[in-house]
Amino acid sequence: MQNFPRLEVVVVALLAATTLTQSGCESEGCLRGEEGCEVPSACQALAFTCADPTVELAVMTAAAEGPGGLDAMGAAGDWLLRNAEVEVVIDGLDHPAHFAPTGGSILDLANRDRDDDTTNHVVQVVGALPTDAVHYLRARTIEGDGFVALQLEGHLVGDERQRVYTRYELRACEPGLRVRTEMVNGSDDTVVWSNADGTFWGGRSMLAFTPSPGEGYLHPSFGLGTLNDVVRETPFVVGTSHSVPPSAVAFVPCNVENVTGFHSGQVSTTGMPRRIITPRDYQVYERFLAVRPGAGAAPGVDVALELRRQLFAEPFSTITGTVTLAGGRASSLGQHARAAVMLREGSLGDPAETLVPWTEVVPGNDGAFRARVPSSRSYVLQVIAFGAVQAEQQIDVGGDTLDVGSIEIAAAGEVTLDVTVDGVPDHAQVLFHPADDDTALAVTSQYFEQGVVCAPLLGPPNGGSPACNRVLVDGQQAIDVPAGNYDVFATAGLFASIARASITVLPGESQTVTLALERLAPPAGALSADFHVHGAASFDSTIPDFDRVKAFLAAGVDVIAATDHDAVWDYAAAMEALHADERIALMAGLETTGLMLFKLNPDVYYPQVIGHWNFWPVPFDDDAPRNGAPWDELCEPGTLFERVAARGFPVADGVIQLNHPWADADFARDLGFPRALGVRLDQELPRAFDGTGAGLLLRTPPGSSMSNGDYHTQEVMNGTENSAFLPYRAVWHWLLDQGIARAGTANSDSHSLHDSILGTPRNLVRTSTAVVGFDMAQFNADVRAGRMIGTNGPIIEATLESGAAIYYPSILPVAPGGAPALHVRVHAPAWVPVAEVRILVNGEPWVIGGDELIHPDDPLVPIDVLRLDRTIPLADLLPSGTRDTWIVVEAGDPLPQTGDLDCDLVPDTSDNNGDGVIDWTDVDRNGDKVVDADDLEGEEGPEPCRDDYGADSSADRPSTGPLQNPPAPARDHAAYLFLAVTPGGYPLAFTNPFLLDRDGNGTFDGPGLRGAP
């Protein structure tokens, strides 16, 4: 019958399909997840030869077996792969770091025997969420003829069924690793993946360089909501270090033509194109990760182009030339900021956003440079010096080589800084500032158009000295300075005078600038201390140890808590080399830094972290992961405190500090625990966990013996730029109002020479111990008790005196009898303005200012000047009644006017549009750091406040900020001197409180929230 042949066809088709599918496709690697599978070798088209065919893989037994470098963190139990060219450390499975939930990631990537690792971490990811990272379960080593390999097996954090297999392979003679990652979607969900390497640059560290129009080192900013708008496809990505010793890493794809990813100063991803991956599908990514020595992007670009020649038959040409100076110190060539050559594809006159930067090379000491670029293209060659383009020309690259000859750039002036302290050469810091607007216009620049603005740019901002506009000196120091008129300031810290010189720098001419400082008598019975300091051991710093310790000495700080991110460091070698042990007591400590988001706060739907916490002392163990620091992720603070204690932190004698309690989140990670919890200062803090975010602040996490509230100190001042003082102070006062007393501290949180000045601000701890014969336990006991002030200049000596009894500020309650009086004595070096003294009684200020204070005539006179000495009967200050009361004394400038637009009683906005009113028109809504009409587009008026901002509080809460300090004074203003050595800061000091037990119950219960009956 005619109809049935159709049925026959159907049946035959079914049978055929079944046969085909049963035979399946040939499996490769570990895609089928079979026991004992082997991921194949990647990048088969590559071949390198050399004289030394050795290659080895071993499990480290000590850190010294691995490479060194600013970010070298290899420890016992990690894997070391090594050949004649490179050394690579893969962290052990039980050594998780940074964003990775387990080990199995690249921890160190260095050139053989050069100790030049500046790579924080390279992990496998599929996206930017915590669930997009890889959890490795198993590892095995593979050795063969001319290669070694480490194969790891695991799954994505979000779903165990999404299997991941990675093979790291090192072959003899090759300048890096061949890596193949297979990811199989064994789940039921359709997902979007980019099988990629996530590189954690950290910030202030390596810079990502991408050959993408208008980019290079410059990358568009983004948030999680705009991430997809900034994803780029490029033939490779290079990471460059801008400190010493320099190196470059290159990420080159093998099985696709371009890498896809996003880039910033903190992280980059480089991998496969974003794709929808249906269940049962998979994605394989093969790439070569190279590392080469040398400054600039060129070492990485050169090897990337060689790899692409072998993989994709893409030809390259070698450009050579010489940069010469029209005078001045030829020996200054070879320094990154002095001259760098950038090659951008395009034509002179093309808009900058269309030019494609292909490489950036630093000429040698003789000015000669050599770099590779893709062949048969036209380029704009630029020589960049002190952050500005000083020469450019068009070149057309045809053949294999092109010599562009000599390119002359303007001479700089040579300035020899000759700094003495008390008549002898000693450590100091010198800051250059333009002396007029023309010079400011000429020399203001950014390092490769990104990051901090410097005027002038004397050196890479995040490296050693000179950095940005700052120079560390110890006696005489010669540097190159671009032509212009400058005010040069020397400082040796808060207890010394300031020296100032006005100079004119002419091209090609030399001069010596003599700056004489005098130390001022520090307060007796006190040690100055900075409890928040970073160096290259932190993932977001590349200041060499030597420069970091020189900064300690230049600041004249007595005690340092070394608090690097997620790693313990003791600066031992640099301390010894500089004989700093004789002048500084250094306590090795730690700043824990939550990076892995998790569900913390029951009030909001999105994951968070617990902010940053400092601990000191923490034992330093070079051979242990993270040098002895514990894994600090995915836990509440109480549990974290236990983990640190398990690593040797002395719970009885050590100090736990809550850092920057109200700082803005960074890369979606909260930096302050109270802010992460969404506490509101108009509400009482729950003393027991009530299911709310605020209820977490004091609770003891399940399974922990320590409470989230078991910290001893809280930062009230953080950073030389002190606009965040008012929010941090508000949190501190709010806790005092409720009888929750923690000592307040003031720290620099310095990460480099260009950001906060080390030791500004600092603490003055009233203690019986000294640097020589330092009794750490006694010192920390005094810190925990709050026997200290915080200051960036003014010194406050405040006592409560009643007959023979004298009480000092601390967090131990007192009940002075008789007729006590508050004695306030404020003094400061002549260069520190003190415009007012505030006596805060339960937060309400009594202000003493103007003519009531003594103001020195000449800020350059090397003397300490008494500003106020007054005794006030306590009865005149206290409120009526018998409720407990706290008193804090502050001194410095009047506080900036601020507003609280989201009604949580935390200052959040200043008068940013200058109209004299702080309101909704002062908010920088588009994040461009300028408050203007663009920020008001679509806005009709103020956003309403609510008692509860709900589960999506970031969306529902009224927009706020920024908080900005008052504009800088004019150069001829007396206060300019202070600002010149305290960039972005206004004079400020505070005491820890007097806690008055007025109701006599033996405890300090606080006066209650403001407005409470």
Next chain:
Amino acid sequence: MKTLLVIVAAIASAAAHAASPCDGRALPEGPVPTGFEQAEFGVVRRACPRTELGLSGVGRAVIEQENFYANLRGGVRLDASMQPFPQLEVFASGEGFVFNQVIQSYRATHMGLGDTSIGATLLAFGRNGFALAPTARLTLPTALGLYQHSFPMGLEAGLLGLVVPFEELRLHGGLLGAATWAVTAADSDDRGALISNVGADLVLDDWVSVVADLNAQALHRADLDRLTVGLGARFAFFDGLGLEVGAVIPVAGAERNLASLVLRGAWRFQ
């Protein structure tokens, strides 16, 4: 094989002649025709054969803000069925255009062809207001560009039923066993599933009806893949044109989609 089919068809034809509930109405019938998986996998069909050409707009979405995940899918589906003889229906449907966007930290989109399914239903018994029809369907991975290395397929087979106790009420149902696998170098991850449906068309007039379904699928991705409720409204015009709008909403199980929606128009030729 040919002989066997002829015999089956003859028996079915004879059985179907006595008061079959399957008639020539243009009003759409059977379960709401939209689902949550590849092509029409998991969507139980009507028991009664038709010669019909249909065009649908379909869409579904997973939106989970707390998990930073969304999967938006919409498309146009063309379906056709033909009766080579009265009791046998062969059918095919294909997504002529599909838009699929998945949003996590990254966002990726597929636009293009969707998947295809082909199958057949045989009205084995139909009289006295009761019909029973075995059916089978094969799902094919024709969504070129969506699948990179792994091409999923599915096969469903089972029994469809229709009971018409009185003219205004038509009760439908089905029970199918299913299997899925993939052509891939990775693990095929072969799976089975049980699919069921019960529902009712309430015929308000000869040109309008409403439908309610209860569907369940189990064992494919979880013990209970999904328990869903389907609701729809149906219309008929001009003796051949049928229109329906419907939604299927998960009420229990592992299903993450919020709902699956359909707007379908079809011309019935026979």
